[in-house]
Amino acid sequence: GENVEQHPSTLSVQEGDSAVIKCTYSDSASNYFPWYKQELGKRPQLIIDIRSNVGEKKDQRIAVTLNKTAKHFSLHITETQPEDSAVYFCAASGDRDDKIIFGKGTRLHILP
Amino acid sequence: DVKVTQSSRYLVKRTGEKVFLECVQDMDHENMFWYRQDPGLGLRLIYFSYDVKMKEKGDIPEGYSVSREKKERFSLILESASTNQTSMYLCASSPPEGDTQYFGPGTRLTVL
Numbered sequence: 001g002e003n004v005e006q007h008p009s010t011l012s013v014q015e016g017d018s019a020v021i022k023c024t025y026s027d028s029a030s031n032y033f034p035w036y037k038q039e040l041g042k043r044p045q046l047i048i049d050i051r052s053n054v055g056e057k058k059d060q061r062i063a064v065t066l067n068k069t070a071k072h073f074s075l076h077i078t079e080t081q082p083e084d085s086a087v088y089f090c091a092a093s094g095d096r097d098d099k100i101i102f103g104k105g106t107r108l109h110i111l112p
Numbered sequence: 113d114v115k116v117t118q119s120s121r122y123l124v125k126r127t128g129e130k131v132f133l134e135c136v137q138d139m140d141h142e143n144m145f146w147y148r149q150d151p152g153l154g155l156r157l158i159y160f161s162y163d164v165k166m167k168e169k170g171d172i173p174e175g176y177s178v179s180r181e182k183k184e185r186f187s188l189i190l191e192s193a194s195t196n197q198t199s200m201y202l203c204a205s206s207p208p209e210g211d212t213q214y215f216g217p218g219t220r221l222t223v224l
C-alpha cells in the first residue's frame with residue numbers, strides 16, 4: 001500500500017522567511033496530494049491540494065510542487081507570519097479507494 | 113460549510129470499559145473515517161466506511177470496531193478499553209469521489 005514520508009518533523013524559521021516541507025510517496029498510482037494545517041487544539045484543515053496532472057499550484061503565500069517522476073511533493077510558505085505556526089500534514093490518495101494516507105506531520109515554529 | 117461533530121471533546125474511562133465515540137456529519141457524505149493521532153505518529157487510520165452498513169479496516173483496527181447504521185453517523189467502539197488506547201481520536205468525512213476530508217474537532221480519550 002501507499003506510504004508517505006514527511007520531513008522535517010520540526011522546523012523553525014524566522015518571521016518573514018520562507019518555509020519548505022517535503023514529502024515522498026511510494027505508490028505511483030497516487031494522483032491527489034492534499035496538505036492539512038492543524039493549529040494547536042484544533043482540527044486539521046485543508047489548506048491546499050494538487051493533482052497529478054499539474055506540477056505546481058499557488059494560493060497567495062502558499063505553494064505546492066509535485067514531481068511525479070521522483071514521487072515527491074513539497075509545501076512552500078513565503079513571508080511567514082506568526083499565524084503560520086502549526087502542524088502541517090501532507091497526504092496522498094489514489095483512484096483505487098477514497099483513503100488518504102498521511103505523513104507524520106511537521107511542527108512549524110515561526111520565530112519573532 | 114461542512115460540519116463534522118464529535119460527541120465529546122474529552123473523555124476519561126477505566127480499563128475494561130466499553131467506550132463509544134460518535135461522529136456526525138451534515139453534508140450527506142458517503143465516506144467517513146476514524147483516525148487516532150499520537151505524537152510523532154501522525155494520523156493513523158483505524159476504520160472507514162463507504163456507505164451505510166459498510167466498513168473497511170484501516171491500518172490499526174485491532175481493539176476497535178465501528179458501526180454505521182445511518183449515513184450521517186459513524187461510531188467508533190472500544191469493546192474493552194486499554195491504556196494504550198489513550199489518544200486523540202479524529203473523525204472525518206468526504207464526498208463519494210474521495211479527495212478532501214473534513215475533520216471533526218477530535219475527542220481526547222484517556223484510559224486509566
